[in-house]
Amino acid sequence: MKRILVTGGAGFIGSHLCKRLLDEGNEVISLDNYFTGQKKNIVSLMDNPYFEVVRHDVTSPYFVEVDEIYNLACPASPIHYQYNPIKTVKTSVMGAINMLGLAKRVRAKVLQASTSEVYGDPQVHPQKEDYWGHVNPIGQRSCYDEGKRVSETLFMNYHTQNNVRIKIIRIFNTYGPNMHPHDGRVVSNFIVQALKGQDITVYGDGQQTRSFQYVDDLVNGMMKMMATGDDFLGPVNIGNPGEFTILELAEKVIDMTGSKSKIIYQPLPSDDPMQRKPDISLAKEKLNWEPKIQLEDGLKKTIAYFDGLLKENPNI
Ligand code: NAD
Ligand code: UDP
Secondary structure (H helix, E strand, C coil): CCEEEEECCCCHHHHHHHHHHHHCCCEEEEEECCCCCCHHHCHHHCCCCCEEEEECCCCCCCCCCCCEEEECCCCCCHHHHCCCHHHHHHHHHHHHHHHHHHHHHHCCEEEEEEEHHHHECCCCCCECCCCCCECCCCCCCHHHHHHHHHHHHHHHHHHHHHCCEEEEEEECCEECCCCCCCCCCHHHHHHHHHHHCCCEEEECCCCCEEECEEHHHHHHHHHHHHCCCCCCCCCEEECCCCEEEHHHHHHHHHHHHCCCCCEEEECCCCCCCCCCCECCHHHHHHHCCCCCCCHHHHHHHHHHHHHHHHHHCCCC
16 A cells, blocks of 8 residues: 555545545545545545645645655636745645655655646647647746646656655546536537526637546546656656637537527637647657547536536536
């Protein structure tokens, strides 16, 4: 039995990861400050005696004997990471330093949840890991993008300088149950709007693209990456290469919910990437991983989740 620390364990992805790690017979510690995560996401795990919950902020050091660390703590939705940009940078940078310091002390493997945002508004399509990106260092997304880029730098430096056993994955847009209904990300926004019969808010002309990955595929990829030998560090893209315009997503959600909602157009936020699609050949080769869940199947499960939430509380 391994003891595994998951920072951001009460968040959307973290809660799914904690469940899978427990299901596979590990001891799991969720560390979270509940900025964007919710206890509700992990309450069903709390009966398990091998699950521990810690309220803590990763910007302060934390000491515990563990075998593995998944570092997920960081707000991921633009409205949340832009709410307090200085704190977002601190969470990425100091959180990485604190988790790398812990990994160094206890000789744990540590995995960083990096992001496709390190590619910024990419000028290369699809994005491969050797593309260095196109990020505005002073734009409104920079607190997140540059914070995650520095985290990758720190991970590499702790490895080369201190031999820390690191892993870096670059996660592309992921969706599924346990997303916060007011998270502001496109999949949750469109589903909640459609189910409530509200206008669907497409930013810009809706021709920008994203590649949407269902959370179960991501969790498989994360665990496969953690299980690789010490000679493979990443970074490796983990995403679904299926590429859709935001308008196509809006139409699909309206269709699948049978909603009467209308599409309305709102201004495109600045520095919003125009296209995004992962090249996953490295993940296929090194992890023998590729996503299995098609957008429609994933949306079906996610719509059912939000439908259940709205039945419990129509005012969300
Ligand atoms: P989320 O906001 O649901 O989860 C983040 C969790 O981190 C929350 O529970 C939050 O309370 C916690 N947190 C934030 N700041 C913290 C701090 N200072 N100390 C302790 N806990 C803190 O987002 P998510 O979608 O689950 O994302 C998880 C990770 O995956 C993030 O690091 C994110 O950057 C990365 N990621 C996600 C996506 C995606 O599409 N969901 C894409 C790329 C990368
Ligand atoms: N978006 C949109 N309407 C919304 C929320 C988002 O049109 O209600 C757009 C957003 O401008 C971006 C895309 O959908 O082009 C994905 O946004 P999200 O915040 O989910 O993720 P990110 O931009 O970080 O990839």
